[in-house]
Amino acid sequence: MSGTLCIDGIAVPFSDGQTIIEAARSAGVYIPYLCHRPGYAPYGSCKLCTVKVNGRTNTACTLPAADGQTVISNSPDLQHDRQRITQMLFVEGNHFCPSCEKSGNCQLQAVAYHQNMLDNHYPHFYAQRELDASHPDILIDHDRCIFCNLCVRASKEKDGKEVFGIAGRGIHKRLIVNSPTGKLKDSDISVNDEAAHVCPTGAILVKRSAYLAPIGARIYDHHPISEVACEKEVIKAGEASGYPSCDQTKLAQNGGPDSHYAATMPPAPDIKHDR
Amino acid sequence: MTAKIKIATTSLAGCFGCHMSFLDIDERLLKLADIVEFDRSPLTDIEHCGPCDIGLIEGGVCNSENVHVLREFRNNCKILVAVGACAINGGLPALRNFFKLEDCLLEAYQDGIGVDNPQIPNDPELPLLLDKVRPVHEIVKIDYFMPGCPPSADVFWHYLNALIEGRDPTLPYELVHYD
Numbered sequence: 001m002s003g004t005l006c007i008d009g010i011a012v013p014f015s016d017g018q019t020i021i022e023a024a025r026s027a028g029v030y031i032p033y034l035c036h037r038p039g040y041a042p043y044g045s046c047k048l049c050t051v052k053v054n055g056r057t058n059t060a061c062t063l064p065a066a067d068g069q070t071v072i073s074n075s076p077d078l079q080h081d082r083q084r085i086t087q088m089l090f091v092e093g094n095h096f097c098p099s100c101e102k103s104g105n106c107q108l109q110a111v112a113y114h115q116n117m118l119d120n121h122y123p124h125f126y127a128q129r130e131l132d133a134s135h136p137d138i139l140i141d142h143d144r145c146i147f148c149n150l151c152v153r154a155s156k157e158k159d160g161k162e163v164f165g166i167a168g169r170g171i172h173k174r175l176i177v178n179s180p181t182g183k184l185k186d187s188d189i190s191v192n193d194e195a196a197h198v199c200p201t202g203a204i205l206v207k208r209s210a211y212l213a214p215i216g217a218r219i220y221d222h223h224p225i226s227e228v229a230c231e232k233e234v235i236k237a238g239e240a241s242g243y244p245s246c247d248q249t250k251l252a253q254n255g256g257p258d259s260h261y262a263a264t265m266p267p268a269p270d271i272k273h274d275r
Numbered sequence: 276m277t278a279k280i281k282i283a284t285t286s287l288a289g290c291f292g293c294h295m296s297f298l299d300i301d302e303r304l305l306k307l308a309d310i311v312e313f314d315r316s317p318l319t320d321i322e323h324c325g326p327c328d329i330g331l332i333e334g335g336v337c338n339s340e341n342v343h344v345l346r347e348f349r350n351n352c353k354i355l356v357a358v359g360a361c362a363i364n365g366g367l368p369a370l371r372n373f374f375k376l377e378d379c380l381l382e383a384y385q386d387g388i389g390v391d392n393p394q395i396p397n398d399p400e401l402p403l404l405l406d407k408v409r410p411v412h413e414i415v416k417i418d419y420f421m422p423g424c425p426p427s428a429d430v431f432w433h434y435l436n437a438l439i440e441g442r443d444p445t446l447p448y449e450l451v452h453y454d
Contacts, residue, residue, distance in 0.1 A: 090364070091364075095364075096360070096366065096367070096370070097360070097424070097453035097454045098360055098366065098424035098453070098454045100454075103453070103454040104454065109453060112453075113448065113452075116445070116451060118363075118446070118451070119357065119422075120363060120364055120412075124364060124369075124409070124410060126365075126369065126373065126407060215454075221449075224448055
């Protein structure tokens, strides 16, 4: 099945089997995410990509695109929720950007920048987490783990190993390593494994690769994650996109708790202002 | 002539790097000096804060004196701004939160390499250390946050201009940095 769905007033075509987030990305429309990765099976744990589909709340990375869907992604309340989710990730772990090797290349940080997140809002946990520097080529800084499961999935699905797992629930949740000692050095991981390279934060790092790019030349220094993720200019609602815009009034007709945004929805934030 | 805007600044558990970055607005300081007057600040040596329009807080909260100073600023400043990573999330000083306070003191003043005349300072004039370093928003209400380690001079300029003109400060993408 293929067809067209409407995201924030932009008509987005999709092909058979695509989720909403995949269809959006192919069309250059950015929906924020951290646990999703192109080419990976839908997972849906971080909830950053939460959108309203025909008035109902769904994760864009798990819901298949369907013809005629009306999707709201950039409404003020969804953006507010995304910022709160990101702030919770920041206070639950220990994310000290000034001393992190991943700073400037970090998806968590970039998502926060994209939301213009200026504070962490919540009280900090200062969670006690261990560092595993045992492996000669790969380091795990558990302080920065957001439990997106990408390394778990990469190791299992892409590398054919099962190096990582998530143990515990709630606040006791933690990333564990499948080895007799629990240390990375005694596991099957190799530096060429995809699992060593998929971490969206600075939790899993390849040693001797830090600070190779100077400030100013890092991935997100000049380009918001919305541009980098879509690998082209991000489309803003109301701008010529190459795709026809869809009828905003249809949003209102679809009803749902967010229908009042249809008439008053502001344009997507201008992420390129003042540059 | 209308009264000048009053600004107070302080560095709590910080390194004064944010203050140095503030001074990096360079010749714009002269323009600023035309319209603002500094109250309590390391730049003036005024000891206590009077009624102010804007208070800039650098650093997190690591001891009892920091708490008193922060409350003094909150009581006197119409607008309180957390300046820099340490004020916002505790920053570098908060790295001690992962150790017992006693162990930190022993390492610094008694057991550490190269310590002469080992003794833990206990003069009654010294403010008592808090068990953990906390961001300022956990102690008092903060109105605005200026991220960065340090926030660049342009961030200070953006913020102060907006606040002085009575606008909500907003930062363009390239000025939002946590590092």
